[in-house]
Amino acid sequence: MNKNSWIKWVGLAAVVITLFLIPVFIKSPYWMGVFTLMGVYIIVAESFRYIVTTGEYSFAHVPVMGMGGYASALLAMKLGLSFWLALPLAVLATAIISILIYYPCLRTTGTFFFFASFAFGEVMRLCWVRFTNPFGGVGGLRDIPRPDAIDIPGLPTVEFTLLSHTSYYYLILVFMLFSLLVMYLLEGSRLGAIADAIKESKVLASFVGIRVWRYEMIIFVIASAFATLGGSLYAHYMTLLVPNEFYWGLGIYVCVWAVVGGTGHFAGPIVGTIVFGLIRELLRPFPQLVPLIYGLILAATLAFLPQGLISLPERISPWIKKGLAKIKER
Amino acid sequence: MFLNGTMIGSRLALFATGLTLVYGIMLIINFAHGEFYMLSAFAVFFFVEKLGLNYFVSLVLAMIVVGLVAIAAERIFFKPMRGQHIPSFIMSCGLAFMFQVVAVLAFGIKDKSIDTVFPGVITILGASVSVERLMVSLISAILIVGFYIFLLRSRSGRAMRAVMQNPEAAALQGVSINQVCSLGMGIGAALAAAAGGLLAPIFIFNPWIGPALTWEGFIVVCLGGKTSLPGTLLAAFILGYIKSFVTTLVDPVAALMCGAAILGIILTLRPQGLLGHE
Numbered sequence A: 001m002n003k004n005s006w007i008k009w010v011g012l013a014a015v016v017i018t019l020f021l022i023p024v025f026i027k028s029p030y031w032m033g034v035f036t037l038m039g040v041y042i043i044v045a046e047s048f049r050y051i052v053t054t055g056e057y058s059f060a061h062v063p064v065m066g067m068g069g070y071a072s073a074l075l076a077m078k079l080g081l082s083f084w085l086a087l088p089l090a091v092l093a094t095a096i097i098s099i100l101i102y103y104p105c106l107r108t109t110g111t112f113f114f115f116a117s118f119a120f121g122e123v124m125r126l127c128w129v130r131f132t133n134p135f136g137g138v139g140g141l142r143d144i145p146r147p148d149a150i151d152i153p154g155l156p157t158v159e160f161t162l163l164s165h166t167s168y169y170y171l172i173l174v175f176m177l178f179s180l181l182v183m184y185l186l187e188g189s190r191l192g193a194i195a196d197a198i199k200e201s202k203v204l205a206s207f208v209g210i211r212v213w214r215y216e217m218i219i220f221v222i223a224s225a226f227a228t229l230g231g232s233l234y235a236h237y238m239t240l241l242v243p244n245e246f247y248w249g250l251g252i253y254v255c256v257w258a259v260v261g262g263t264g265h266f267a268g269p270i271v272g273t274i275v276f277g278l279i280r281e282l283l284r285p286f287p288q289l290v291p292l293i294y295g296l297i298l299a300a301t302l303a304f305l306p307q308g309l310i311s312l313p314e315r316i317s318p319w320i321k322k323g324l325a326k327i328k329e330r
Numbered sequence B: 001m002f003l004n005g006t007m008i009g010s011r012l013a014l015f016a017t018g019l020t021l022v023y024g025i026m027l028i029i030n031f032a033h034g035e036f037y038m039l040s041a042f043a044v045f046f047f048v049e050k051l052g053l054n055y056f057v058s059l060v061l062a063m064i065v066v067g068l069v070a071i072a073a074e075r076i077f078f079k080p081m082r083g084q085h086i087p088s089f090i091m092s093c094g095l096a097f098m099f100q101v102v103a104v105l106a107f108g109i110k111d112k113s114i115d116t117v118f119p120g121v122i123t124i125l126g127a128s129v130s131v132e133r134l135m136v137s138l139i140s141a142i143l144i145v146g147f148y149i150f151l152l153r154s155r156s157g158r159a160m161r162a163v164m165q166n167p168e169a170a171a172l173q174g175v176s177i178n179q180v181c182s183l184g185m186g187i188g189a190a191l192a193a194a195a196g197g198l199l200a201p202i203f204i205f206n207p208w209i210g211p212a213l214t215w216e217g218f219i220v221v222c223l224g225g226k227t228s229l230p231g232t233l234l235a236a237f238i239l240g241y242i243k244s245f246v247t248t249l250v251d252p253v254a255a256l257m258c259g260a261a262i263l264g265i266i267l268t269l270r271p272q273g274l275l276g277h278e
Helices: A003-025 A029-052 A061-078 A083-105 A110-130 A165-188 A190-200 A202-207 A212-238 A248-261 A268-282 A287-304 A309-329 B002-026 B033-050 B055-081 B085-107 B131-153 B155-165 B167-172 B177-199 B210-224 B229-249 B252-269
Strands: B121-124 B127-130
Touching: A003 A165, A029 A061, A029 A165, A029 A212, A029 A248, A029 A268, A061 A083, A061 A110, A061 A212, A061 A248, A083 A110, A083 A212, A083 B252, A110 A248, A110 B085, A110 B210, A110 B252, A165 A190, A165 A212, A190 A202, A190 A212, A202 A212, A248 A268, A248 A287, A248 A309, A248 B085, A248 B210, A268 A287, A268 A309, A287 B055, A287 B085, B002 B033, B002 B131, B002 B155, B002 B177, B002 B210, B002 B229, B033 B055, B033 B085, B033 B177, B033 B210, B055 B085, B055 B177, B085 B210, B121 B131, B127 B131, B131 B155, B131 B177, B131 B229, B155 B167, B155 B177, B167 B177, B210 B229, B210 B252, B229 B252
Parallel strands: none
Antiparallel strands: B121 B127
16 A cells, blocks of 8 residues: 555544544534534535536436435335335435436436426425425425434434434534545546546446446435435424425535535545635635625635635645745745 | 406516526525616616606616626625526525615615606506506517517527537537526526616515515516516516506415415426426
8 A cells, every 4th residue: 555545544534533523522412413403414515516526407406306305205204114214215206206317307408407407406496385285285294203213232322303403413524435435436437437438428437338328317316315315304303394495496506516526436426515614614704705605706716716725735735845945945 | 457467477477587597697696686677666766756856767777787786796605606596596606695785775775766757547448547657668669579589689698598408519609608608697687677767656676575586577478488588577567467456455475375385286287387398
């Protein structure tokens, strides 16, 4: 193992350990809530980027996330299932729904894929508004049950009530690390190479024997499954689901986090989500200024760092080297 | 109901013409287009209520101001983004955020409205019709016809059409792409501003009305065939009537659903739109 990758692994381990230790140092429930939601958004933004690896930008991603939330909330509320059973069932159900959404969209590419996916996602979202019976209309679903306590004999019971902020943080942290790991491994696998080929050119990819349609579908369904996971965790964390949460507002934000962070790199969306999330929290006293700052950062990033914030160290390092060389000369 | 459809259609036509123009010339997706509509409504509000100017003077002033703002935005933000769809979309989202903040800081978050300019109701063929809606449709029609005459007859209009067909060939013929882009953006925004100013006395407005309208504009543009201006007009009126009828007969949410479904269906079954070509 060369030195470089060794440093990388140690750094990664340090980051993970820090994440697990955060609740020890930060006691405020407010900040725990902030980090918990950030975990959900990282899952969503990263799975959005997983779609982008095929070169398509999907606007149906956030409605799919919402569908996951609705599916698991309805399973838990109407059928009385436990969260631990409702979650996998919701992921399965929404994977099937996402096939229905992306099936027509795949006839289009590029910008028009973007618009078509928006259209189908929006139709789905408006269904939640219109059909009050299962979905609760504009007011949405209330009193979604929190996950049941984990009670393993011999260990202390882990509860997920409204007061147990720390345990929910750990729950989401575990799911987040799991999703990131799976997506990272998938990207390094044959499927990732195929996605790369499709991104470069669909026609060329089909000439070397890649079934473009099938692989795009597989990637979209996997990404949708992770979005669903995020949506389900979100629903049971907030215990409240409103259709307007999954409006194009959040869709644009997810797109912005991923693109400003940098879709070319695996860590890009994570960086984007954290940077924008922290800006929002730090500017909490001036909420009306937040979009302005977002807009300025976004414009500056697109103009000067087309590869996203993640490419900042790369872009700065030649300057730093130059500066160091000058200092040495003196 | 029919007149309502005409009014919604003419608003969409004015609005989406600008969107088509900008897409056709610069190949960018301008998500901030709805903000021009919103800013213009506030500008008219400001001129009429605060400065006490005549409504028509305010309308023209609002169109000029918003057009200049749009040209400035084009110069600063969109110039490096030409031809790149997704980055330009994200950039214009950022721009939309900024415009919204400006409107919030300047005018507050409350819903605003302007007193009606054309009060009264007249009866045509036995149906009672509000003068206001009739006048809005009429003025929109005049503006659109004026814009078409400009596009077909004037030198700048010809340059614009040339750039829409083939930018490189146009540049070889001595058309300044930068000038045409600025002009197109300015005129497009001014048309959106006209829509905003005309509809300000009818609908209430707040700093967040922009994006919803932009999406409707995208539906119209895609339905009409992306770069086809006649297609945009046709699509605007089709969508206007569908919305008006579905809203009255079923409910507003179903109308929104229809719009989104039309967008999805047209893009998957006939990607070139109604009057577009490959």
